Every structure is written in structure tokens, then in C-alpha cells.
Amino acid sequence: MKAQSESQQLALDTIARKKRGIIPTNCIHVMDIDLIEELAKMPPGSYIENPVDVYLRFNINVGINILDQFIPTNPLSMTEKGFGKDRKRGATTGIEKIVVDDITIDSPEAVVEHMEKVIFPNTLKLISDFDEKKAVENIITTECRVQAMLGPSILKTGYGFMHFPHLRYGLYGYANYFMAYALYPEIIEKDFSLQADLYEIMNRAAARAITEGGLPLLYRLDHDMADSRGTLANIKSLEKIWFPHFERSIKPVAGIPGMNLIWHCDGNLMEMIPGLLECGVKGFQGFQYEAGMDYPAICKMKTTDGDTMIIFAGVSVTRTIPFGTPGDVTRELKWLVENGPETGLFLGVSSSVTPGTRRENIIALVEGLKYYREHGRT
DSSP: OOOSSHHHHHHHHHHTTOOOSSOOBBOOOBOOHHHHHHHHTOOTTHHHHOHHHHHHHHHHHTTOOEESOOOTTGGGGEETTEEOTTOOOOTTTTOSSOEETTEEOOSHHHHHHHIIIIIHHHHHHHHHHOOHHHHHHHHHHHHHHHHHHHOTTSEEOBOSSOOOOOOTHHHHOHHHHHHHHHHOHHHHHHHHHHHHHHHHHHHHHHHHHHHHTTOOSEEEEOOOOEETTEESSOHHHHHHHTHHHHHHHHHHHHTSTTOEEEEEOOSOOTTTHHHHHHHTEEEEEOOOGGGTOOHHHHHTOBOTTSOBOEEEEEEOTTTHHHHSOHHHHHHHHHHHHHHSOSSSEEEEESSOBOTTOOHHHHHHHHHHHHHHHHHTTO
């Protein structure tokens, strides 16, 4: 695509691994409404009245160059005391009884029953009913609409329209899903295979949309597959029954010349990184350094075609931003820059910044990001 501003050009050049010296800023999703209003230079109460415009002004004012998710109303979902009492509980957030399509998920066998009776036939129907032309049109229309909303200073990149096989703990809950994973690996692999059958054709549409729509050659893949201890499933089993189907599903997009797929990191994903790179992933975002993610080592790695990593580095939102000092924020930004790749580096935060975070740390973050946009590594 053609840049509409120097801000977008900086983002595009960084995606292309051009040496610019200065470092662009990735979206910093602050969920504290008072801070959003302050940095947007809007009066108290304005965000509640008009969240989309105020959130957009916040992003522009803090100097965001690039953004993949535009979620302006998300800060309405949380306060300093956590989620509201009316928030609906789900399979991974404390619901007492998990019932899916009238099947009570109370055992690994119930997971298998639901997959065989519902998931598998539904997936086959989705494959037979898929309309590639309509999917291409929808992706281009949606991405262009959001880009127009963001305006010329922020580059909208890909998120949400590309798919790959997921672990279904969000549907069945952790305990029963992972017991089924361990006890019935052939059923779980059949699920991964059918997901890949569907997503391979959906991603052919995504590839067409990126090419025909002239969309940026960057897409963030997002699925939590680890906690602070390591991968949620044994890495050897993932290598056997998940990675082959993941690679097949993403191939249509990964094969676009110049395309960059980056992976969102939650927890300690170090064991998965070699396999992700072999499948065509070219970078990472959202590091939890305290969980064991070796940021300097990752930044020194190369893609399968010899390129440097695309890295969306961020100050830790689980350690430094909530519990550190402004000096800690400044030092961590410096560490990220000094240990980051020579090209392809973006700066921001590691994930969403929850309400109640110290104001002075956010101000230090915004000032630090501005420094690296203007002065770079000097």
C-alpha cells in the first residue's frame, strides 16, 4: 500500500526491514479511562459519552504509528476493582456447569462426544458452504473501513481475518479438554485436521484480500498456547499433531512475497519458537520476560529465508508498568532497544495496560516512545 503520511511510511519501512534509525510506536492499549481522557486532551466524562472518538484521539496524541486491533470500547469492560458483577462467566472463567449444544461437558468423553456429534459435521458444512469471493470482499471492506476511521497517521495491519487450528479449551474448559487431548489424541488431531481443511480455504481468501486490496504485509496470529511454566500441551505432542496442520493452514498467506506473520506471545513459548519459525512465522509480539521468554536470543534469530525478526517489543504490563518507577520504564525501553533487532523493531507495551496503573509510569512510557521515534538508537 502507499503511505498517506510520514508516520505510516515509518511503519511500512520498518515492516520491510529498512534502516530508518528511528523506531515506530505500536498501539498502547490503556484501559484507565482517566488516563485516556487526559492524554486525548479531552474533559472528564468525554470518553463515556463518545468512546470511539476519544480513544482514537488518545492514539493519535500519543504518537501511535501502527495498530492491528482497534478496540475503543474495551476499557468500558473493566475498572480498578476488576470486571463487573454482571460479566458472564465462561468455560475458562469460573462457570459452574459447562453445557454446549445440550451436552454437559463433565468429562473428556463428553468433549469427544461433542466433537463427533457437532464440531466435525459443522466444520464439514462450513467447508462446503464457504464463499471465497464474498470472504475476500468482506476482508477488504472491513480493513479499509477501519483504516479510514484511523486516518492518515496510523497504519492498520492485519488481525482477526486469518485462521489456524486452535486448542478448544475456551469451549470445553481446561480440565476436560486437556484430559481429552491426553486420552484421545486421534480425536484431537482429527479436529486439528478438519480445522486446517477449513482454514486453508479461508486463508486463500485472506491471501487474495491482502494482495488484491493492497493491504500491509503484516499480520498478527493470536492464540494463547502457554502459561508461565511452558506450553499448555507437551511440545512433542504439538510437533506431532498440531504443527503440521498449523503449517498447512497458514501456507496461503505465509507464501505471499514479503509477507510477515508474527505471533502473539503469552507465557513461556520458548519451546514453540523453532517450530513456529519453521512453519513460516517471522516475528513475535507481547513478550512475558518474567515467564522465561528470552528476548535477546529471540531477537537474534532469523526467519527461514534469512531475514531478521519483526519484533513488537513492549514494556512489561505485568511487572514494570504496574509495579515499577518511571526510571524502570525508561531503563526497560532502553534494554528493549539495545537487545532488539537492527531492523523490524516496534516499541510499545507487552499487552493491555489495566486500570489503576501509576499515571507517572504511563507518562514516562509515552515520553520514552516519543524519544525513540524522534532520536532512535542514538
